[in-house]
Amino acid sequence: MDIRLLGRVEYLPTYEAMQVFTHERTPETPNELWICEHPPVFTQGLAGQAGHVLMPGDIPVLQTNRGGQVTFHGPGQVMAYPLVNLQRAGYFVKEYVYKLEESVIRTLAHFGVTGHRVTGAPGIYVRLDDPYSHAALVGPAPASDPFKGLGKISALGIKVSRHCTYHGAALNVAMDLEPFNRINPCGYAGLKTVDLSTIGVETTWDETAHVLAQQLAARL
Numbered sequence: 001m002d003i004r005l006l007g008r009v010e011y012l013p014t015y016e017a018m019q020v021f022t023h024e025r026t027p028e029t030p031n032e033l034w035i036c037e038h039p040p041v042f043t044q045g046l047a048g049q050a051g052h053v054l055m056p057g058d059i060p061v062l063q064t065n066r067g068g069q070v071t072f073h074g075p076g077q078v079m080a081y082p083l084v085n086l087q088r089a090g091y092f093v094k095e096y097v098y099k100l101e102e103s104v105i106r107t108l109a110h111f112g113v114t115g116h117r118v119t120g121a122p123g124i125y126v127r128l129d130d131p132y133s134h135a136a137l138v139g140p141a142p143a144s145d146p147f148k149g150l151g152k153i154s155a156l157g158i159k160v161s162r163h164c165t166y167h168g169a170a171l172n173v174a175m176d177l178e179p180f181n182r183i184n185p186c187g188y189a190g191l192k193t194v195d196l197s198t199i200g201v202e203t204t205w206d207e208t209a210h211v212l213a214q215q216l217a218a219r220l
Contacts, residue, residue, distance in 0.1 A: 001082075001217045005209070006036035011043065011073060014081070015064060018166040021083055025164060031089075033216055034081040035209050040074040040176075042183060045157055052184040059179055066157035066167040068122065069187030076175035076195065078209045080168045084220050087163035096220075097122065097156065100169050103215040104154045107171065110211050111201045115153070118146060123186065124154040131199040151194035155186060173197065173208045 006014070014036065021032070042053060042061040045068035052070045053061055061070075073079060080103075086096060104124045105115040113131050115124040127133055128151050154171045172195035180193040196203060 001031045001033050001084075001220060003033045003035065003213050003217060005213075006034055008075065009036050009038065011038045011041045012062060014038070015062075018081060018083065022161050022164050022166050025083075025085070027085070027088065029085070031085060031220065032083045033213060033220070034079075034083065035213050036079050036081070037075055037077055037205065038073040038079060040072070040179060042070055042072055042179070043157075044070050047187075049187065052187050053182075054184065055182045057182060059182070064157075064167070066159045068155075068157040070183045071155045071157070071170065071186055072179045072183060072193075073170060074175055074179065076173050076197075076205060078171045078173055078205060078212055080171070080212055080216055082165055082168050082216060082220055084165045085163060086160065086165060089220070093158075093160055096165060097158065099219040100156055100158075100216070101154075103212065103219050104169060104171055106215045107208065107212045108153070111196060111203060111208075113153075113196070113199065113201060116150065118150070121146065121186070121188070122156045123152055125150040126153050126194060126199060128192065128194070128199075147188065147191055151192040151199075152185060153194050153196070153199075169212075171208065171212055173203065173205050 040059045108115040159167045174197035185191045
């Protein structure tokens with residue numbers, strides 16, 4: 001897998017470049033992993049409902065063809081875009097999503113943080129009261145508040161075209177988290193969003209990007 005470190009790049013040209021790469025790739029085209037961050041932008045998935053964008057203010061809202069609802073991208077967030085031929089790799093979409101999530105979980109573990117999956121809610125979450133606890137989430141989440149005691153630290157949204165993936169995962173490192181208050185993150189009203197900085201992890205964007213890239217490359 002070829003890893004490309006793009007730095008800070010505008011969202012729309014990057015999205016368009018992923019589409020072109022996927023459209024033009026052949027069965028022999030090497031898989032690539034694009035690592036970057038974006039200036040502030042809200043992005044809507046295919047199922048995105050306008051009502052989940054509460055007050056975007058001066059931050060643009062862009063429609064995309066990924067799965068999922070609205071989320072926020074901004075400086076201090078590592079964006080990982082794997083461009084993978086699933087047919088050649090030999091696994092299905094469900095396993096691909098599992099590998100994305102596992103890569104984020106292993107990245108968090110590198111910093112001593114325990115990441116959790118929540119059934120039916122793609123992405124990775126941490127315990128707000130003790131992000132370093134290794135205790136598993138016990139029992140089904142209450143229907144009234146499936147994210148009780150949890151904060152979302154990583155969002156996932158993918159697109160598969162001709163067996164090839166684009167879009168990917170976002171991992172929050174040290175961001176201005178205020179814009180998440182302007183939306184219902186991933187379609188969930190009141191869902192708290194956190195980053196490594198707010199849960200006490202001192203690291204850099206570069207270090208986190210490197211660890212996540214290596215975890216993804218190893219699994220994909």
